[in-house]
Amino acid sequence: MADFSIDPAFQEQLDWIRKFVKTEVEPLDLAFAGEDMVYNKASAFYEEAIRPLQQVVKDRGLWSCHLTPEYGGQGYGQVQLAYMNEILGRSQFGPTVFGNQAPDSGNAEIIAHYGTAEQKAKYLEPLLDGRISSCYSMTEPQGGADPGVFTCSAVRDGDEWVIDGEKWFSSSLRYASFLIVMVITDPDVAVHKGASMFLVPADSPGIEVVRNVGVGQEHDGHGGHAYVRYNSVRVPADHLLGGEGQAFAIAQTRLGGGRLHHAMRTVGAVSRCLDMLCERALSRTTQGELLARKQATQEKIADSFIELLQFKLQVLHAAWVVDQKGGHGARKEIAAVKVATPKVYREAVLRTMQLHGALGVSNEMPLANMLMASVTMGIADGPTEVHKFTVAREVLKDYSPAEGDWPSEHLPERRAAARAEYADLLERSVADL
Numbered sequence: 404m405a406d407f408s409i410d411p412a413f414q415e416q417l418d419w420i421r422k423f424v425k426t427e428v429e430p431l432d433l434a435f436a437g438e439d440m441v442y443n444k445a446s447a448f449y450e451e452a453i454r455p456l457q458q459v460v461k462d463r464g465l466w467s468c469h470l471t472p473e474y475g476g477q478g479y480g481q482v483q484l485a486y487m488n489e490i491l492g493r494s495q496f497g498p499t500v501f502g503n504q505a506p507d508s509g510n511a512e513i514i515a516h517y518g519t520a521e522q523k524a525k526y527l528e529p530l531l532d533g534r535i536s537s538c539y540s541m542t543e544p545q546g547g548a549d550p551g552v553f554t555c556s557a558v559r560d561g562d563e564w565v566i567d568g569e570k571w572f573s574s575s576l577r578y579a580s581f582l583i584v585m586v587i588t589d590p591d592v593a594v595h596k597g598a599s600m601f602l603v604p605a606d607s608p609g610i611e612v613v614r615n616v617g618v619g620q621e622h623d624g625h626g627g628h629a630y631v632r633y634n635s636v637r638v639p640a641d642h643l644l645g646g647e648g649q650a651f652a653i654a655q656t657r658l659g660g661g662r663l664h665h666a667m668r669t670v671g672a673v674s675r676c677l678d679m680l681c682e683r684a685l686s687r688t689t690q691g692e693l694l695a696r697k698q699a700t701q702e703k704i705a706d707s708f709i710e711l712l713q714f715k716l717q718v719l720h721a722a723w724v725v726d727q728k729g730g731h732g733a734r735k736e737i738a739a740v741k742v743a744t745p746k747v748y749r750e751a752v753l754r755t756m757q758l759h760g761a762l763g764v765s766n767e768m769p770l771a772n773m774l775m776a777s778v779t780m781g782i783a784d785g786p787t788e789v790h791k792f793t794v795a796r797e798v799l800k801d802y803s804p805a806e807g808d809w810p811s812e813h814l815p816e817r818r819a820a821a822r823a824e825y826a827d828l829l830e831r832s833v834a835d836l
């Protein structure tokens with residue numbers, strides 16, 4: 404039986420998070436916006452403004468809730484994380500303050516899962532403690548959605564591996580202490596079997612940042628996504644993460660939960676859009692009446708509310724399926740959420756922008772940035788088209804071809820079968836006429 408009630412003790416935590424984010428975290432978004440502030444853990448700002456807030460979160464028992472207690476987290480299930488991330492999604496600093504900022508959260512998950520004791524001590528512990536940042540370096544300039552075109556490779560040389568090649572959109576590299584790099588280690592087999600992952604210290608000789616790429620209207624060179632070249636970068640053999648050829652299994656572990664977490668935070672962003680939309684509708688007057696009284700506005704509000712509700716339920720359901728069956732068993736639901744996320748977000752932003760007129764598209768509202776964020780949701784972690792393919796493939800697994808020449812819903816065939824079943828009764832009814 405479906406039950407949408409929330410355990411009172413957890414509701415108390417959610418109420419606390421909501422208040423804390425509103426009063427302590429959201430002001431940081433306004434006073435200190437920007438990639439640098441969120442990711443640069445070596446800055447004085449981070450030390451003075453972020454760390455004390457992180458300590459409050461730790462004391463409250465809400466730090467890195469996506470991780471198991473063994474790694475200092477709370478071991479929350481995905482449904483609990485969905486409610487929590489919805490609140491954090493309203494603030495740029497929210498995930499950082501609560502210890503579940505991408506890409507560190509996903510990177511921590513895979514080191515926890517596949518790392519050796521030494522790798523965990525060297526990379527995972529300071530990462531979990533929020534002392535260092537990390538980077539995930541997989542996409543290449545010639546393609547991201549199709550790993551079959553990847554060429555960045557590593558060759559074994561004694562006790563070391565030597566990495567050569569290029570990667571594209573390696574987010575937050577400029578603040579990272581280490582990178583997780585996916586490379587081809589066996590070019591003679593299919594990429595799904597011949598790719599491996601390495602933990603690479605960011606100060607390794609040979610790592611060349613060609614440039615940092617920005618999104619939207621970020622200034623040249625100030626973006627957070629590195630175009631990076633690996634020029635014979637040497638890493639010790641014990642820096643292989645998992646086994647040789649295991650990169651794809653590792654990547655799936657990383658993306659399962661992470662993909663949903665973006666969607667959970669998007670629920671928060673979409674509900675923020677609805678708040679702005681409704682406030683505007685009740686505040687702005689045109690032709691002698693409030694915008695809220697115009698039918699066209701009411702349609703916007705209804706559509707935004709309905710889509711938010713549908714999306715939130717979809718995300719919660721997918722989270723529940725992950726809790727029941729694990730990420731692999733929830734492939735269809737996760738991919739379906741990935742398809743819905745940019746669409747619902749974009750439509751919500753566009754309606755809210757429209758109702759704000761010139762102000763809506765100006766840089767005095769958060770909406771233009773939100774619009775760009777909605778578009779990136781359809782590209783980062785794989786394009787929408789690829790997720791649609793996954794949904795269709797998984798849905799089709801529950802079906803089989805029609806028996807014979809006609810569809811199973813073909814009415815003449817079904818009618819003939821039904822009539823044959825009720826032949827006696829039909830005969831008697833006709834006789835009674």
Ligand SMILES: Cc1cc2nc3c(=O)[nH]c(=O)nc-3n(C[C@H](O)[C@H](O)[C@H](O)COP(=O)(O)OP(=O)(O)OC[C@H]3O[C@@H](n4cnc5c(N)ncnc54)[C@H](O)[C@@H]3O)c2cc1C
Pocket residue numbers: 506538539540541542543544545546547548549571572573574575618628779782783784785786787788789
């Ligand atoms: C904000 C942001 C952050 C990112 N961070 C990282 C990161 O930290 N590390 C990292 O390694 N990568 C990162 N990426 C890269 C991201 O993973 C890739 O952009 C993504 O996998 C798509 O690859 P691509 O950009 O090369 O597009 P392509 O693979 O060239 O695809 C381009 C377009 O072609 C179409 N297309 C592609 N495949 C198909 C298909 N099978 N069927 C139909 N149409 C298709 C889609 O419209 C797609 O958008 C990030 C991207 C963004 C936007």
